[in-house]
Amino acid sequence: KAGVTQTPRYLIKTRGQQVTLSCSPISGHRSVSWYQQTPGQGLQFLFEYFSETQRNKGNFPGRFSGRQFSNSRSEMNVSTLELGDSALYLCASSYGPPTEQYFGPGTRLTVT
Amino acid sequence: QKEVEQNSGPLSVPEGAIASLNCTYSDRGSQSFFWYRQYSGKSPELIMSIYSNGDKEDGRFTAQLNKASQYVSLLIRDSQPSDSATYLCAVNYNQGGKLIFGQGTELSVKP
Numbered sequence: 001k002a003g004v005t006q007t008p009r010y011l012i013k014t015r016g017q018q019v020t021l022s023c024s025p026i027s028g029h030r031s032v033s034w035y036q037q038t039p040g041q042g043l044q045f046l047f048e049y050f051s052e053t054q055r056n057k058g059n060f061p062g063r064f065s066g067r068q069f070s071n072s073r074s075e076m077n078v079s080t081l082e083l084g085d086s087a088l089y090l091c092a093s094s095y096g097p098p099t100e101q102y103f104g105p106g107t108r109l110t111v112t
Numbered sequence: 113q114k115e116v117e118q119n120s121g122p123l124s125v126p127e128g129a130i131a132s133l134n135c136t137y138s139d140r141g142s143q144s145f146f147w148y149r150q151y152s153g154k155s156p157e158l159i160m161s162i163y164s165n166g167d168k169e170d171g172r173f174t175a176q177l178n179k180a181s182q183y184v185s186l187l188i189r190d191s192q193p194s195d196s197a198t199y200l201c202a203v204n205y206n207q208g209g210k211l212i213f214g215q216g217t218e219l220s221v222k223p
Contacts, residue, residue: 033209042216043156043200048209056210090155097209098144103155 001027004093004104012110018079021107025072025093032074033101034066037088046089049074050096078109086111114139116203118214126222131188133217135201138182144204145177146211147186151197160186191221 005024013019025032033056034046045058049068066076072093078085088108092101115138125131133147144163148156160175162168162184168175174187184203188195198218202211 031209033211035211035213043202043211043213045210045212050209056206056208058210088155092211094209098204098207100146100158100161101209101211102158103148106155 004091004102006089006091006104006107008107009105010108010110012112013081014112015081015083017081018077019081019109020075020077021089021091021109023074023076023091023093023104025074025091026102029093029095029102030072031094031096031101032068032072033092033094034074034076035090035092036060037090037106038086043090046076048097055097081111083111085109114203114205114212116201116212116214118199118201118217120215121218122220123217124220124222125191127191127193129191129221131191131195131219131221133186133188133199133201133219135184135186135214136182137184137201137203137212139203139205140179140182142179142182142203142205143207145175145184146202146204147173147175147184148200148202148213149195149197150200150216156200188219191219193221193223195219196221 033048048056147160198216
């Protein structure tokens, strides 16, 4: 079974721009969670989608948003990028919480 | 504020030894607990999940859960240099898809 895929793998953007990241979950998984990983803050939860509905949201500003499609694929968007948004963005899929979450390879975002 | 605490390490053990990684969590209502391994430059890889008190073994790995003490541990037997990585403890507090992660413990296994 194919794993979680994320695109793009690397991205360089300028402050003020916006970015969209994509995540395709493992086949059959209906839940997708997004996390931000930085050296200083570690892994922090952004939000979770299940059956196209956002069910949980972390403590991030409204510039961070997401959505899930009927095929369970998910996207997250960050608007008005700031230098501090530079991070590894990870998505994880599961059959449904609270079962095991499996991570994709991540998207490395650099904001200059 | 829900918290998950881990010793940051680094924890250094000789090859063949038992590595013991510990994690404490703040919310007594937590039900699901996970251990992930993360190699430098890679994404976290799930190695163990545990939901009830006691021990759960999978190959060289044993997870131990004590809900009364709010404590989760991971034992790695016969440690190998390839086990050198950062180990992340994660707790699911609300049965939803939100995991709270500890800061991770860096493990170094010396040949």
